Amino acid sequence: MEYLFKILRFDPRQDEHPYFQDYSYETEETKSVLEALMEIRNVQDCSLSFRYSCREAICGSCAMVLNGKFDLACRTELESLDSPLIVVEPLPNLEIQKDLVVDLDPFWEALVKIEPFLHSEGAIPEKGHRIEDEKIDKIFQYVNCILCGCCYSACPVVSKRENYLGPAALAKLYRFVKDPRDKRPFKNWSRVNTEGGAWGCHTIFKCNEVCPKEVRPADGIEALRRKLIVEKIKSLNPFKR
């Protein structure tokens, strides 16, 4: 099978504008987009840059846009794109560092803002924590997130509102507040009770659509909103205490 790859190229330190470069690629075998990109690089053009590591859809390095679809290059078979023309673009709404390599700093910074770590209290329990399996199951959906950045990059709100935390960070916050071991006080995480936080989501569900790991971050955002309301009501209850 013969393919024509159109790959977005850009070195912001040299080029004025991004441009597409064509590469023809032929293979008889079943190949992933990542494997094809590596062969194109090795044989045709060693200046082509992209990130990769595990090649098994668990490290989150190779998120990009393939024929308009967000996905990990390693898990996308050429045949599955069903087209002899393959357009490869970097994740949008992020600065291009070079070719398909983008600057994910805004994504990591948003994550840091939600305090993405367990707030456990006290000393380590002698025989460990006691947690029912169903409770672990409830957070596992979000634990499966590999932080590839697809949802953040695809989110229409992220692209318009600079201070919006984005789907991955908010879903991660829900993963923690839902964890029975997490004792962060409500006043601490209620900072996301804002338009830059949980209320910024426009329920377009692009994040659910593009997530390669079926995390469905919007479920987490919705649940976070419900929890915010419940906690708010609790805090207003005059009979408390």
Next chain:
Amino acid sequence: MLSHDILIVGGGLAGLSAALSSDPSLSVAVISKVHPLRSHSVAAQGGINAALGNNPDGKDDNWERHAFDTIKGSDYLADQDTAELMCQEASLTIYELEHLGVPFSRFPGGVIAQRPFGGAGFPRTCYAADRTGLVILHTLYEQSVRQNVRFYNEWLVTQLVVKDGRCLGVVVYDLENAEFIPVQAKAVVFATGGYGRVYMKTTNAFINHGSGIGAAYRAGVPLKDLEFVQFHPTSLLGKNILITEGARGEGGYLVNNKGRRFMEDYAPQSMELSPRDIVARAIQTEIDKGNGYESQYVHLDIRHLGAEKIKKRLPGIREICINFAGLDPIDTPIPIQPAQHYSMGGIDVDKNCASAVEGFYAAGECACVSVHGANRLGGNSLLDTVVFGKIAGKKISEYVRGANGVTDSEKNLLDAALKFKNRVEGWRKKDSGEKFHILMGRLKALMNEKVGLFRNKNELAHCLETIQELREAYEHVYISGPCLRFSQELVNIIEYESMLDLAEVITLGALNRDETRGSHYRLDFEKRNDEEWLKHTLITWQEGKPQISYKDVFIGKYQPAERKY
């Protein structure tokens, strides 16, 4: 000049553990060639061992039994004091990880769930479904965020700078800026992982070229027991992606083309849950005898576990099978074959993770303490990374608090960086020569063919000769891409030198060891020979070539006995 008290190279489990346990009053930084979450630790699946005794079948388990299984599994090449140390620390390590946020799967009553694993007398492998590496790596990264650990990501260490037996720092290639930077440190820990990609067929990530181990070797640090290469029994046919031992731990069968559970013929008691060296050889033997499918694989059948259990306990491998083999293991057996998976050998360090070079430490897969000896048990590598990463962080902090500065350190580092830059310029000036990917491909195929599961003198000797030819070809390597920013070509050319070094050390160690022990199987010496070979191989780069020496194994309570499973 950029300078830190402690530099940790590698952002996987061992590196992050070291960072988190280092003295926070010191200036500590982690250098990683990828973002830490992209490290290969993330791909670990089946679990982490500790004798918690939570499984009803594991009530009588304790750390001594864990240590015994580890030592027996190592074919008695592990240093028994260090294996005991690791197993003693195991339970507390699990509770600490849990308290930091790791969402382990649970048993009724809410305790941490444990599944059986190969070579273990009791079910003692703790897990989070089959994504244990992902959850532990993410948790330790989260804690690093909490502690404000300084990271330099997408920096590749190209050289460990040592002068007069003392570590001065490193030289790095900064991928974003295409700069070659000297970094000064009072002490350095390498936590750079394994070298799986020296082999054609490996479960390892594309980035696992072993360049950390290679850099230590070229700086004169001895490497230990590198001939012991673990081949995982069950990698997915095609891309050789890992299919966890947990699949057999949960009850999966290995079946040949006659429909037989052939492990009966090799390890009638432990069957599929024998140690990896034994199961991997059994699978290859079946394939070679003509009992495989298409002469290249056998079946791992988990259909009888049922959809519910597969979805709950093995969702990751189900996803891998669907994504990468187009089959659902609920309905279809998984085609599997052995593939390189882990390095028992590595940078020679003691139980404090200290090497022969002052101020240079190593932990995790790149290091050899040795706790795994000639064959590692499944579930012990995650434990190794966290336990010894932590020890490395503590010990290096103690060292740094008592260390004096070194005169001329800056000058030596600057010289090293300049020399490296000139070398890169040399590769760049050429407009023709050898392309890295062709050379790399030849080396990988060679190692797969000659230094695999079954070895013999002639093949090993021939392999060494070919490695020399490849070394000569490397002299003609050149950079074809015009831009050095984010140049994977440059990364590969740099790392390929380490791959050559490690291939040579693996092969040389294997050629000299005239016995069969653990993962090292010599067709011309099929028995273990304790009289002559109960010792560690040490290979040191001296005067431009590898020099071999040997070192005693620490034997404690357990006298070497025949391994039966």
